[in-house]
Amino acid sequence: MEITIVGAGLVGCLLACFLARRGHRVVLYERRQDPREQGADRGRSINLAISERGIDALRRLGLDGGVLDAALPMAGRMMHAPDGARTFQPYSADRAQAINSIGRAELNRELLNAATSLHGVEVRFGRRLTAVDERSGRLEFAADGSQDVVADKAQVIIGADGAYSAVRARLQQLPGVSFSQDYLDYGYKELSIPARHGRFAMDPGALHIWPRGRSMMIALPNPDRSFTCTLFWPHDTLAALDTPGKIRAYFAEHYRDAFGLMPDLVGAYQGNPVGHLVTMRCSPWHVTTEATTIGLVGDAAHAIVPFYGQGANCGFEDCVELDRCLDEVGDDFPRALELFERRRADTDVIAGLALENFVEMRDRVGSRMFLAGKRVEHA
Numbered sequence: 405m406e407i408t409i410v411g412a413g414l415v416g417c418l419l420a421c422f423l424a425r426r427g428h429r430v431v432l433y434e435r436r437q438d439p440r441e442q443g444a445d446r447g448r449s450i451n452l453a454i455s456e457r458g459i460d461a462l463r464r465l466g467l468d469g470g471v472l473d474a475a476l477p478m479a480g481r482m483m484h485a486p487d488g489a490r491t492f493q494p495y496s497a498d499r500a501q502a503i504n505s506i507g508r509a510e511l512n513r514e515l516l517n518a519a520t521s522l523h524g525v526e527v528r529f530g531r532r533l534t535a536v537d538e539r540s541g542r543l544e545f546a547a548d549g550s551q552d553v554v555a556d557k558a559q560v561i562i563g564a565d566g567a568y569s570a571v572r573a574r575l576q577q578l579p580g581v582s583f584s585q586d587y588l589d590y591g592y593k594e595l596s597i598p599a600r601h602g603r604f605a606m607d608p609g610a611l612h613i614w615p616r617g618r619s620m621m622i623a624l625p626n627p628d629r630s631f632t633c634t635l636f637w638p639h640d641t642l643a644a645l646d647t648p649g650k651i652r653a654y655f656a657e658h659y660r661d662a663f664g665l666m667p668d669l670v671g672a673y674q675g676n677p678v679g680h681l682v683t684m685r686c687s688p689w690h691v692t693t694e695a696t697t698i699g700l701v702g703d704a705a706h707a708i709v710p711f712y713g714q715g716a717n718c719g720f721e722d723c724v725e726l727d728r729c730l731d732e733v734g735d736d737f738p739r740a741l742e743l744f745e746r747r748r749a750d751t752d753v754i755a756g757l758a759l760e761n762f763v764e765m766r767d768r769v770g771s772r773m774f775l776a777g778k779r780v781e782h783a
């Protein structure tokens with residue numbers, strides 16, 4: 405059977421692998437150009453923490469080894485107090501149970517390579533979905549760099565096109581489809597701590613957190629020995645630092661130990677965009693007509709805030725679950741997507757946990773810092 409997937413991001417590519425393994429022909433439409441030939445998108449998070457939930461999905465396709473080779477294990481969290489003191493809290497007594505920092509672009513490339521190496525998978529880049537008609541199964545795409553409209557028709561359409569999904573936008577217009585989007589009053593901005601004299605400037609075996617009550621900064625290590633830092637701050641705080649002097653003074657006061665490790669702080673702060681933090685819910689995730697079945701997976705179905713580090717992991721698990729549903733009904737897609745709806749119970753829970761964990765990370769871990777952790781050094 406031919407399946408059309410909209411979005412060749414992390415989840416779309418992995419789903420293509422699962423479906424190709426089942427013997428289906430898969431066409432992926434992706435609005436960007438091939439990221440293996442172009443640079444990564446600006447404004448997306450640079451790296452991600454991949455945990456057992458996601459690795460399990462990769463393992464089922466034999467992709468875990470390649471992905472983990474490019475990842476850095478983080479065995480615990482390193483808390484940075486305002487005075488510069490650091491405290492390490494392991495995630496588990498077993499140091500092997502780590503979460504893994506991996507570059508988003510690297511992971512996407514790896515998954516694209518895996519998908520395109522399989523028989524029956526084709527990716528059409530530079531095609532942005534602009535319309536989908538559930539009555540006919542017709543899809544329309546804007547072709548990159550021209551006014552041309554490219555049309556296609558499909559019996560099975562899967563929207564893996566992210567939090568602002570165009571496929572979901574069509575489903576939302578249909579009677580019986582409920583949808584909500586909840587924004588936090590917070591934004592995120594990425595900064596960098598470069599390598600120092602060719603070495604990591606901090607411990608690369610930890611996820612670093614600077615809990616500051618209402619806000620926080622985190623940092624994940626990269627293979628080039630830099631760290632990507634992410635500020636999760638209220639929008640008014642982000643906007644208030646509108647001069648180089650204010651930026652430097654704020655970091656010197658609140659992020660004392662990191663401040664000295666960020667030579668390009670002002671340039672990055674002023675140049676990097678502010679991202680939004682949103683929880684999206686949609687129900688149902690699928691619609692079936694005589695002509696087609698349309699379903700949603702990954703962020704298109706259930707975008708969550710990043711504080712549990714589970715968005716991509718959860719999307720990978722969607723692929724495993726949809727694969728299992730297809731097993732149950734002998735590749736009858738309308739029935740499989742119906743069964744897949746039972747997964748909402750899990751994704752609703754993780755969405756709630758992700759919101760709660762923001763308070764935990766920015767506030768509670770800080771107040772418990774010296775009770776539960778091992779004080780390691782004073783900067």
Ligand code: FAD
Pocket residue numbers: 410411412413414415416433434435436449451452453454531532533534564565566567568569570592634679701702703704710712713714715716717718719
């Ligand atoms: P996306 O990655 O958004 O991919 C969607 C794809 O669809 C893209 O390639 C896009 O170009 C394409 N597309 C979009 N619209 C169209 C269209 N109209 N036509 C054609 N193509 C289209 N998750 C974790 O598991 N661990 C983490 O540590 C983590 N950290 C995060 C940190 C931040 C700051 C943020 C914002 C998110 C984080 N996440 C994390 C969540 C994770 O990024 C997402 O859950 C994951 O990217 C979802 O994958 P996806 O394939 O569903 O969507």
